[in-house]
Amino acid sequence: MRAFFRNPFVRRFSLCFLVVELVALMTGPPGSTQAPTAGFRGSFFEASSFYGLFRTQRWVVFFALAIIMFLVWSGWLNKGASIRSTATKALAVPRAVTQRRPVRWSLIGVALIVALLLPRIVNDAFWHSAMTEQIGVFVLLATGLNVVVGFAGLLDLGYVAFYAIGAYTTAWMTGSLPTPAPFHGHFDPFVAIPVAIVIVMVAGILLGAPTLRLRGDYLAIVTLGFGEIVTIFANNLYGITGGSQGSGPIPHPVLHIGPLHYVWSLKPVPYYYLLLVFLVIFLVAFSLLEHSRIGRAWTAIREDEVAAESVGINPLKYKVMAFAIGASTAGFAGVVTASQSNNVFPSSFTLQSSINILVLVIFGGMGSIFGVVVGAIIIQVAYSYLLHTPPQGYQSADLYMYLGALLVVMMIFRPSGLIPSRRRKREIVLSEAGEGHMDEVLTGDTP
Amino acid sequence: MSDLIFNVDNVTLRFGGVVSLNNVSLHQKRGEILAVIGPNGAGKTSLFNSLTGVYQPQEGSISFTDREGKVISIIGKKAHRVASAGVARTFQASRMFSALTTYENVKIGAESHRGIGVIGAMVKGPRTRRGERRSDQRTEELLKFVGLYDKANVISSSLSYGDRRRLEIARGLATDPQVLLLDEPAAGTNPAEKIQLTSLIRKVRDEMGVSILLIEHDMKLVMALAERLYVLNFGSVIAEGSPDAIRSNPVVIEAYLGSSDDESEKSPS
Numbered sequence: 158m159r160a161f162f163r164n165p166f167v168r169r170f171s172l173c174f175l176v177v178e179l180v181a182l183m184t185g186p187p188g189s190t191q192a193p194t195a196g197f198r199g200s201f202f203e204a205s206s207f208y209g210l211f212r213t214q215r216w217v218v219f220f221a222l223a224i225i226m227f228l229v230w231s232g233w234l235n236k237g238a239s240i241r242s243t244a245t246k247a248l249a250v251p252r253a254v255t256q257r258r259p260v261r262w263s264l265i266g267v268a269l270i271v272a273l274l275l276p277r278i279v280n281d282a283f284w285h286s287a288m289t290e291q292i293g294v295f296v297l298l299a300t301g302l303n304v305v306v307g308f309a310g311l312l313d314l315g316y317v318a319f320y321a322i323g324a325y326t327t328a329w330m331t332g333s334l335p336t337p338a339p340f341h342g343h344f345d346p347f348v349a350i351p352v353a354i355v356i357v358m359v360a361g362i363l364l365g366a367p368t369l370r371l372r373g374d375y376l377a378i379v380t381l382g383f384g385e386i387v388t389i390f391a392n393n394l395y396g397i398t399g400g401s402q403g404s405g406p407i408p409h410p411v412l413h414i415g416p417l418h419y420v421w422s423l424k425p426v427p428y429y430y431l432l433l434v435f436l437v438i439f440l441v442a443f444s445l446l447e448h449s450r451i452g453r454a455w456t457a458i459r460e461d462e463v464a465a466e467s468v469g470i471n472p473l474k475y476k477v478m479a480f481a482i483g484a485s486t487a488g489f490a491g492v493v494t495a496s497q498s499n500n501v502f503p504s505s506f507t508l509q510s511s512i513n514i515l516v517l518v519i520f521g522g523m524g525s526i527f528g529v530v531v532g533a534i535i536i537q538v539a540y541s542y543l544l545h546t547p548p549q550g551y552q553s554a555d556l557y558m559y560l561g562a563l564l565v566v567m568m569i570f571r572p573s574g575l576i577p578s579r580r581r582k583r584e585i586v587l588s589e590a591g592e593g594h595m596d597e598v599l600t601g602d603t604p
Numbered sequence: 605m606s607d608l609i610f611n612v613d614n615v616t617l618r619f620g621g622v623v624s625l626n627n628v629s630l631h632q633k634r635g636e637i638l639a640v641i642g643p644n645g646a647g648k649t650s651l652f653n654s655l656t657g658v659y660q661p662q663e664g665s666i667s668f669t670d671r672e673g674k675v676i677s678i679i680g681k682k683a684h685r686v687a688s689a690g691v692a693r694t695f696q697a698s699r700m701f702s703a704l705t706t707y708e709n710v711k712i713g714a715e716s717h718r719g720i721g722v723i724g725a726m727v728k729g730p731r732t733r734r735g736e737r738r739s740d741q742r743t744e745e746l747l748k749f750v751g752l753y754d755k756a757n758v759i760s761s762s763l764s765y766g767d768r769r770r771l772e773i774a775r776g777l778a779t780d781p782q783v784l785l786l787d788e789p790a791a792g793t794n795p796a797e798k799i800q801l802t803s804l805i806r807k808v809r810d811e812m813g814v815s816i817l818l819i820e821h822d823m824k825l826v827m828a829l830a831e832r833l834y835v836l837n838f839g840s841v842i843a844e845g846s847p848d849a850i851r852s853n854p855v856v857i858e859a860y861l862g863s864s865d866d867e868s869e870k871s872p873s
Contacts, residue, residue, distance in 0.1 A: 442726040449725035450715040464699040469687035469716035583703035
């Protein structure tokens, strides 16, 4: 019997079968407290159409899926030798001394044109607002968090705090909070953009300077606490932030430079273009930063802090810098969200959203700007699609179940993300081979 | 103006109750190749870590003469400040930035002591570009100097042990140091690489004018390179002198080399 289960074919097939059954359960109808087994029964014995080909029960469909999965897997293994060697190729293939990936201008151009025309291509009210609130804002947030997590290798679980600070700064500047605006003026949200970015960066430095001496897990816990503190402050400082009632109405921005005159309104598309302009600026700045000496110093610190110090790099300074730079995009995103949705509520800045942004970064590929943008778009589009046309029995919390499953699969088969950065990929391959310093031993002494 | 590059005076370093360095005093002249030897656990690496600001000794003083000829104290300074002042080092178990190429490794060293301009880096201003060109130039020079130029684009973790040592030396030299601290450079290298390494270290001193402080177990290499030696045992200096004097010093022979006749060939461990 044991020998039977040792057989690789049997094992592979049982695994496929188990995975598919799990998917069947997850996508099946929900159970209820009255009939706890209804979910199980419904998941397997409910009538279903086999892709419109013939009618059958669900278990037949999923059994067929298990077989297909098994065949694909076997085929993959047969071709495996050539595919698996890409791991060693990642270590061996040298690029020219200038070591820069060739910039694919054509690809960037096409992406830009598509992004510009998108509101025309997808002419739908729901998707217009999703494009702005769900996709645009989150791509921006993920790009910023990528600087902290991907470039500098610092786990930040309270990133949403910077987003909140940006949003509340806007409310404050425009005079929508119980606290009077500075100089008792009612500023335009455009004025709030630089102010919010500066305030958020200062917040990043204030949080970073004392806490970035911590490493790894400790830092994660402190940032998590920071995120919670900001939300709780927003909730409880009734006289300053308006508490859980949120702020008063925040005006829309007005652009008035010479002949240019434009007033934003509730419509999401103009905000989409505003986001796009700033996103492009941030993306260009960050990719230049990645290939500058600052980016290299971040890589050095991430890989071996002691060695980095031995060539004169001050780790604390660079980490604080990463924190502040990463926070800046969140500050800007906060301004846009606040003025577009007209008000700010503390309930929009929860730990859940911090983790969601982190998932976008991990899914796309830590440290890879392109990967993070693509990853964030994919996940946010899927999220919006499920909101727009939910499958039968879908509840909004189900998304996290799917997302969790996706992340588990990703970590097994593509641990460095959808479109990994070359450096990160090498680090993972190396640490699996027992090379490199993922540890934090202080001295050069071998124990 | 002092011609002493390092002046270590009565340094004591403790970890709880364990005394790692006990009243150690030593000095290094500018341009000297100095070696520190001693059996395992004698405190050699602790001494290195104290000299580079990684450990902070409780007693004594360590002064260092920097590029401008100013005498500064090492104790109380952070490791990155000591490095910027002109103390470069290599590690016993080589520590490169293993996911980066050879070239990038050295370049990080070459640009570390320049000021950082975030805005400049983001917009790629003319100053940033000039600095970039200078560190590129320096990197290429150094790679040629240590003989790794043809491996510039290789991922550093795929280098052999001997090449890793040379890479670490190049990275250290890139910071434009006054003194280079080598922690067991010959560990894990083969005899041919050892010979190359010996001539490279001597070349660093002769052509770049960088003083060398060396910890080594390999007696052949030490005796061939060092102009003066200190012997550490149980955290204290037990002898000091020229290689010949050390070789015939009875205290050293007893404490370290053992009492057999072919002591100079013997590798203690």
